[in-house]
Amino acid sequence: MDPLIETLAASDPAQMMRNGRWIYAAVSGGHVLGIALLIGAIASLDLRLIGLWPTVPVPDLARVLVPVAMTGLTLAMMTGLLLFLAGPADYLQMRLFLLKLTLIACGVGHAVWFHSTNSFARPGVALWRVGLPSLLIWLAVLICGRMLAFVD
Template sequence: MNFSAFVQWLDATPGSVALRESMLGYPMIETMHVLTLCLFLGMIALVDLRLLGLGFQSIPVSEVAGRLLPIGLAGFVLMAVSGALLFYSGPIRAYGNIFFRIKMALIMLTGINALVFHYTIYKRVASWDRDPIPPLRARLAGLCSLVLWSAVVVCGRMQAYNWFEKAPGA
């Protein structure tokens, strides 16, 4: 079964239909998805600001990252669960949406950025932990993270608009 067929099947399951048509469930999940942004992206942004040397400079980088990233990770889990439910509520619509596809690709890029950061420059954090302005590669990782996650948010929001969906008669 290819992914397109899977999406067709998922869209027709009773749970998907019920969620799509619910008066309360869908708005609740969407609200949770949006507000969890504070917990997830809020923490990520604070760490990124420290990496960029733009904020919290008196606090060691490893302390900021070590204390705030676990909280951000909890936010990410809530984000992923609520996001999966939103996808489940309308798989065909989401799958066919260009912004959804860009968003998924961007999330993968944020993962790559985080992995590269953790396994390269962050390995040597002891040598620059207290630098008010971290080394270039750390600053670049922070900048990439901020830009990529902002783009994820923009795509997520744009997904709700239907300008590009096939116009009537087109």
């Protein structure tokens, strides 16, 4: 895997991320925006699933918030890849980074499963059992991502 990491680190986008102060800042800002869209939409939907705002129909809320979350996830992933290119070997040595990627995969898998089963449209389903794990997963992703700036 070392040749792949070396190739990534030597790529034009990687050099641009390491040497372009304003480019790095813009990409980082885009990453924060993507995270805000993703976590804001998911947290709102999860809080509804847990039991807040019981008069708001879950399918209606999902119809509005799922596209926002998907847009945020796409933006966060695209910008996250660019940020990763600034130091791929360093990131891959961080257990916290690998945990963050694992949690993202769990969060996305959980959301795909939930929406593919159309569980929110069935009466009597204990939606808090879906909302609470999702909320905890995405908050853990957020914490792991933020903590990356403070660990070696």
